[in-house]
Amino acid sequence: MGRAPCCDKANVKKGPWSPEEDAKLKAYIEQHGTGGNWIALPQKIGLRRCGKSCRLRWLNYLRPNIKHGGFSEEEDNIICSLYISIGSRWSIIAAQLPGRTDNDIKNYWNTRLKKKLVGMQRKEQQARRASCLIKQGMKRGSENFMAPAEAASQIPYWASSVLPVTTPEAHHQQENNNNSTNFQYSFDISSTQDQFYDHSVNMLASSASTNSTNSTCSQIPNTQYGFNGVGPNMFEELNNFPIDLDELLFGNPQGLISGLESFCGIDMGNGSTAGTSTSAESPSWGDVSSLVYAPMLSNYEACQQVMLQDSTFVDSSRFRSQ
DNA sequence: AATGGAGCCAACCGCTTAGGT
DNA sequence: AACCTAAGCGGTTGGCTCCAT
Incomplete structure (x- = not known):
C-alpha cells in the first residue's frame, strides 16, 4: 500500500506556472506569509495547485532576492x-x-x-x-x-x-x-x-x-x-x-x-x-x-x-x- | 526552411526527517 | 513509544530553446 497523496491529484493543475498564478501566490505570501501550512495555502488563494508545488514555486522562483544564472x-x-x-x-x-x-x-x-x-x-x-x-x-x-x-x-x-x-x-x-x-x-x-x-x-x-x-x-x-x-x-x-x-x-x-x-x-x-x-x-x-x-x-x-x-x-x- | 540532437531548467515524485499528538 | 502529517530534500523527468546539419 502506497503513501497517501498529499493532495487531490485529479483537481490539481500540473506543469508550468502562469503569470497569474505567480502573481496570486506572491501577493498572498507577501501579505500573509505562508501561515506555516503549504497544504492549505492553495485553497486559501484559490489556486488549483498542490501545496508542495506552491512551496517549490515560491522557494525557487518567486521568493525575493533570488538570483538566476550567471554564476560567478x-x-x-x-x-x-x-x-x-x-x-x-x-x-x-x-x-x-x-x-x-x-x-x-x-x-x-x-x-x-x-x-x-x-x-x-x-x-x-x-x-x-x-x-x-x-x-x-x-x-x-x-x-x-x-x-x-x-x-x-x-x-x-x-x-x-x-x-x-x-x-x-x-x-x-x-x-x-x-x-x-x-x-x-x-x-x-x-x-x-x-x-x-x-x-x-x-x-x-x-x-x-x-x-x-x-x-x-x-x-x-x-x-x-x-x-x-x-x-x-x-x-x-x-x-x-x-x-x-x-x-x-x-x-x-x-x-x-x-x-x-x-x-x-x-x-x-x-x-x-x-x-x-x-x-x-x-x-x-x-x-x-x-x-x-x-x-x-x-x-x-x-x-x-x-x-x-x-x-x-x-x-x-x-x-x-x- | 526543416529536422534532429544536445543542453538547460522548471517542476514533479517519492523518500526522509521533524514536529505534534 | 508509536503514529500521523507536513515540510524538506535530492533524484529524475518533460518540455522548451538553441544550434548544427
Whole structure:
C-alpha cells in the first residue's frame, strides 16, 4: 500500500506556472506569509495547485532576492569545494550562496560544472601521459623536474587540490618548507568530522599557499591532513589516485565521497580511519551545518579575501574559460 | 526552411526527517 | 513509544530553446 497523496491529484493543475498564478501566490505570501501550512495555502488563494508545488514555486522562483544564472567564479569554487567535501547536499551548499536555490545549484552542477571538472581531468591525464613519454626518453637521474606544468596550470585551485597535481615551483617550495621526504596522504586518526570538512578550506588554503608565500591563507595548517598537495612522489600518488571522475561524477556521485574516503584513509561517517567501519550504509553526516559550516565559511571567506587581493594567486578565470 | 540532437531548467515524485499528538 | 502529517530534500523527468546539419 502506497503513501497517501498529499493532495487531490485529479483537481490539481500540473506543469508550468502562469503569470497569474505567480502573481496570486506572491501577493498572498507577501501579505500573509505562508501561515506555516503549504497544504492549505492553495485553497486559501484559490489556486488549483498542490501545496508542495506552491512551496517549490515560491522557494525557487518567486521568493525575493533570488538570483538566476550567471554564476560567478567564486560561486563555482564554493560549489565545487563543498561538493567534494560533502557530496550532493544541495540545500547545505545553497545555504552558503545567498540568493541561490538548491535546485539552481543542482541544475548548474549537473549541466555545467560536472562536465568542466571531467574535461579538465581528461586534459590533465593527456598531458601527464605525454609528459611520461618525454620522461622515459630522457636520461635517468636528471635533476630536472619534468612536471606537466601547463596541464597543471589549466586546473582550478579547488580541482588541483583534489587531484594531486604539482608544478616545479610548488615542488621546489615544498622542498623548502618541508624537510620530510615521505609524502603521505594520511589523516590524523583522531580527526573529527569537523576536521575533515575543513578539508575544503585546506584545499583552498593549500592552493593559495603554493602560489603565494606570504598569503595569510598559508597560515591555516594545511598539512594537517596530508592535503598540502605537493611532494616528491606526487606522480606516483597521482597514479594511485582512486577516483575516476568520469565514473564517479556521471555514474556514482556517492562514490566520489567513498573514493576520497579510501584515498584519505578516513571514514567520513564516524571520523575513524578507513577499514574500521563495517557498515555498508552511506555515512551518517549528522547536522553538518552546525558542525562545520560556520567556521568553514568564515575560514573560506577570509581565505577568499586574500585570494582576491593576491595577484599571484592562481587565476580562477582559467576555469571559467574552459 | 526543416529536422534532429544536445543542453538547460522548471517542476514533479517519492523518500526522509521533524514536529505534534 | 508509536503514529500521523507536513515540510524538506535530492533524484529524475518533460518540455522548451538553441544550434548544427
